[in-house]
Amino acid sequence: MSNLDLTKVLPQASLKTPFVLGIDGLSRSGKTTFVTKLEHYFKTLGYRAVTFHIDDYIEPRNRRYDTGHEEWFEYYFLQWDIEKLKEELFEKAKEGVKADQGSSNGESPLSDVVIIEGVFLQRKEWRGSFDQMLYLDCAKAVRFQRETAETQQKVKKFEDRYWKAEKYYLENVRPGEKADIVIES
Structure with missing residues (x-):
C-alpha cells in the first residue's frame, strides 16, 4: 500500500461535497490502517474528513447467531441490518455529516469527504x-496470519462462517472487478 499514489483517490476536478468514499476489503485486509493514512492525507490537503466503520453497526448477537441459517449466511446477510444501514448511514452520508473539527463560530462544519x-x-x-470505491485485495493466507494466535485456532469457524461468506461475495459480487481502484494489501 505504501506505493499508492493517493492523488488518484480523489477526483482531479473540484470535489463534489460531500464526496463519499468506500474502502472495501475482506477481514484483516488492512482497511483500518489504510483509512488512518487516508484521513491524514486528506487533512494535509485541507479537506474535512469523517470516517464510519460498519463494524460499529453490527447487529446484536441474537440476530446473527443461531438463527437456523448456515453460519456463512448469518455473517453475510445478518451481521448488519442491510436496509437500515442504507437509510441511516449511507444515504445520510450523501447529505453531509459533521466533521470532527469545529469551525471558528463553534459549530462543527460539514465534512468534505465521508x-x-x-x-x-x-x-x-x-x-x-x-x-468512489476502493477495494483492498489481500490473499486469504496473509489475512489469516494477521489474526491472533488464539483466533487462528478456531479454523472451523473460519471455514463455516467467514471464508464461505467471503467466497460468496467474491463469486457473486466480484468486488475486485467493480471497484474504481484496487489496491494490493
Whole structure:
C-alpha cells in the first residue's frame, strides 16, 4: 500500500461535497490502517474528513447467531441490518455529516469527504451510495496470519462462517472487478 499514489483517490476536478468514499476489503485486509493514512492525507490537503466503520453497526448477537441459517449466511446477510444501514448511514452520508473539527463560530462544519470502511461494501444494496470505491485485495493466507494466535485456532469457524461468506461475495459480487481502484494489501 505504501506505493499508492493517493492523488488518484480523489477526483482531479473540484470535489463534489460531500464526496463519499468506500474502502472495501475482506477481514484483516488492512482497511483500518489504510483509512488512518487516508484521513491524514486528506487533512494535509485541507479537506474535512469523517470516517464510519460498519463494524460499529453490527447487529446484536441474537440476530446473527443461531438463527437456523448456515453460519456463512448469518455473517453475510445478518451481521448488519442491510436496509437500515442504507437509510441511516449511507444515504445520510450523501447529505453531509459533521466533521470532527469545529469551525471558528463553534459549530462543527460539514465534512468534505465521508469515508465508510468495512467488509462487503459493494453488495448491490449499498454500492450506489458511494462516489468512489476502493477495494483492498489481500490473499486469504496473509489475512489469516494477521489474526491472533488464539483466533487462528478456531479454523472451523473460519471455514463455516467467514471464508464461505467471503467466497460468496467474491463469486457473486466480484468486488475486485467493480471497484474504481484496487489496491494490493
